[in-house]
Amino acid sequence: MYHYRDSGLDNVWLENGYTVHKTTYGTGVSIHNNEGLHKAIGRWLVKLPKPLNGSEMRFLRLEMELTQRGLAGILGADEQAVRRWEKARKKPINGPADRLLRALYTEFVDGDGSVRAMVERLAELDEIAPPNVAFCDGNGQGWQPHERSAA
Numbered sequence: 724m725y726h727y728r729d730s731g732l733d734n735v736w737l738e739n740g741y742t743v744h745k746t747t748y749g750t751g752v753s754i755h756n757n758e759g760l761h762k763a764i765g766r767w768l769v770k771l772p773k774p775l776n777g778s779e780m781r782f783l784r785l786e787m788e789l790t791q792r793g794l795a796g797i798l799g800a801d802e803q804a805v806r807r808w809e810k811a812r813k814k815p816i817n818g819p820a821d822r823l824l825r826a827l828y829t830e831f832v833d834g835d836g837s838v839r840a841m842v843e844r845l846a847e848l849d850e851i852a853p854p855n856v857a858f859c860d861g862n863g864q865g866w867q868p869h870e871r872s873a874a
Contacts, residue, residue: 769825774815
């Protein structure tokens with residue numbers, strides 16, 4: 724069996740699907756269908772009945788081709804939080820971030836993009852400054868909002 728450390732995960736071993744060969748630099752290993760293997764690992768991770776840890780978060784983030792900043796924006800966290808989670812490799816991440824990351828990864832490999840689009844739209848809402856508003860009670864219509872420019 725081959726201990727697949729290149730995944731960034733300490734607990735992944737391959738029974739087959741790889742070739743060991745000699746190179747001028749020593750022993751090399753070629754993984755057959757690396758993309759398929761990584762999807763299988765990711766699907767396995769999101770189905771585990773335990774909180775994801777930092778190294779698992781990093782694996783999923785890299786598979787989705789997200790930067791720490793990009794993932795932080797989607798999760799509604801700051802970039803430093805993602806860095807801390809990933810640095811503390813064995814420590815579980817918090818509940819909402821864990822659940823959202825699982826949903827995002829599942830949708831990334833098997834979905835149509837709608838979950839990620841919705842989450843990214845929600846992340847944008849955090850960046851929008853609230854407009855100034857004035858309310859007017861008139862014409863028998865009751866109170867009505869009227870946006871106004873900042874003074």
